[in-house]
Amino acid sequence: MLVFAACGVPIYLFVPIWPRTLDVILAINNSQSRSAVIYTATEYFVNQENFSFLILLHTNAASCIGATAMVAIGTMLIAYLNHICGMFSIAR
Numbered sequence: 001m002l003v004f005a006a007c008g009v010p011i012y013l014f015v016p017i018w019p020r021t022l023d024v025i026l027a028i029n030n031s032q033s034r035s036a037v038i039y040t041a042t043e044y045f046v047n048q049e050n051f052s053f054l055i056l057l058h059t060n061a062a063s064c065i066g067a068t069a070m071v072a073i074g075t076m077l078i079a080y081l082n083h084i085c086g087m088f089s090i091a092r
Helices: 002-014 018-026 052-091
Strands: none
Touching: 002 052
């Protein structure tokens, strides 16, 4: 689970930026809408076309904070398990 969080977040962050990157690299001569691909979990009560970069920033920040918290909690649980097993091996 921790490896998925550490490796999956950069992919998750790059998915909304990918069409714009391809538009710059391949020089596609058509306009693309800034549709909300991953923003469906939160209602922002603003026009998502106008504030798409701020919504993307908020989504990316929340994803990074959530993944960091998940990795930190998982690491602490592994440390607790290691400590408990060491205490039981001393106590036996």
